[in-house]
Amino acid sequence: LDVHAKGKLKRKEFLTGISVLGYTGNTSKLWEEMDLKPKSSIRFKDLCPECVDEIREFKLLAGKKIVGLIQASEAAAGPGKSKKAGVPVDNDEFFKLLDAIDYPGDEGRLMLHLDPGESGHISTRTLRILNDQKNEEKAIT
DSSP states (O other): OOTTOOSEEEHHHHHHHHHHTTOOSOHHHHHHHTTOOTTOEEEHHHHOHHHHHHHHHHHHHHTTHHHHHHHHHHHHHOTTOOTTTOOEEOHHHHHHHHHHTTOOSOHHHHHHHHOTTOOSSEEHHHHHHHHHOSOGGGGOO
16 A cells, blocks of 8 residues: 555555455545545554554564565575565465564464555565564555
8 A cells, every 4th residue: 555655645545555455435435434634644553553553563573583584585586586676475484483483463464464465475575664664554565
């Protein structure tokens, strides 16, 4: 949704994003029902505060191990793969990391937070944004 990793969405970005994710209702009406003006923005912490909290907890527990997972995933992808665009993170490696840090939350739910398009994997781009940003809600892309 948040392709520029700002942590917030303008109306057009939100409406486009939820349509891409499969929302079939009246998107304009949904924006109005959230009592937002046409020029307003919406922050992820307002949409799903528990998502931001769960991602923050993962980031705090994983620390520098996030960088190791990014590097291993990019090395496994081989040369010629765009690191800027991101490469898929091996799901087994991601879940091993969660086990290693004793992540107390729902692992599947965290996976969905970090893979909102449900592509079946987390991208190194998402993990890089999470690692580099101070604000966890900017990692929900």
